[in-house]
Amino acid sequence: MVDYAYLNQMLYMGKGAEVKALTEAAVAEGAPVHEIMEHGLMAGMAVVGEDFKNMTLYVPEVLCAARAMKAGMGVLRPILTAHTEDYAGTLVIGTVEGDLHDLGKNLVAMMAEGAGFKVIDLGMDTSYARFLAAAEAHEADVVGLSALLTTTMPQMKGIIGAFRQSRLRQVKLICGGAPVTQSFAEEIGADGYAANAATAVELLRALVERKGERIRG
Numbered sequence: 001m002v003d004y005a006y007l008n009q010m011l012y013m014g015k016g017a018e019v020k021a022l023t024e025a026a027v028a029e030g031a032p033v034h035e036i037m038e039h040g041l042m043a044g045m046a047v048v049g050e051d052f053k054n055m056t057l058y059v060p061e062v063l064c065a066a067r068a069m070k071a072g073m074g075v076l077r078p079i080l081t082a083h084t085e086d087y088a089g090t091l092v093i094g095t096v097e098g099d100l101h102d103l104g105k106n107l108v109a110m111m112a113e114g115a116g117f118k119v120i121d122l123g124m125d126t127s128y129a130r131f132l133a134a135a136e137a138h139e140a141d142v143v144g145l146s147a148l149l150t151t152t153m154p155q156m157k158g159i160i161g162a163f164r165q166s167r168l169r170q171v172k173l174i175c176g177g178a179p180v181t182q183s184f185a186e187e188i189g190a191d192g193y194a195a196n197a198a199t200a201v202e203l204l205r206a207l208v209e210r211k212g213e214r215i216r217g
Helices: 004-012 016-028 033-053 059-082 103-114 128-137 153-164 182-187 197-209
Strands: 089-095 117-121 142-146 172-176
Touching (some): 004 016, 089 103, 089 128, 089 197, 103 117, 103 142, 153 172, 172 182
Parallel strands (some): 089 142
């Protein structure tokens, strides 16, 4: 029988090798993939996210846990690819053009994957054309825009405008990064803003659950 509590603990502690081995054992035992994700990986990352939000965990610990989660997801991903209905939704994420910072974006991407999302990470210095192409190719539910420089923040407005004028206007767009604020997100017409990775995951869930309703995060 799969010991999900132990898997949660190993993930929380950032023990990647143990998480991978436990995930492999769960698959070998015939546990359903959605169960392994929900009770093993997602439950562990949920505690990490809550502790991060409450400042009892900090970025280095969260990154370790997220890497451990990715080790488990590496086992499940080939199975999930054949059963896309098991994903909570699809997120395309990237740092906007002209910006070469990606720590916050990477953390959001890893925590979103731990929350059951299919994540397409476009990396840094991402043009509006690449965001549009990836969103269309992967049928994205949400596109995440990240910026650390005040000089690259205007790129977000241009990207949102490009989506609104395209056939992908139904895709939800969220933004974040150190200089980004809720008021800026509202000004540029984003569907949501997240101050950190934990709240970004909460926002993603809310947006996917309420696809037909425009909300502010």
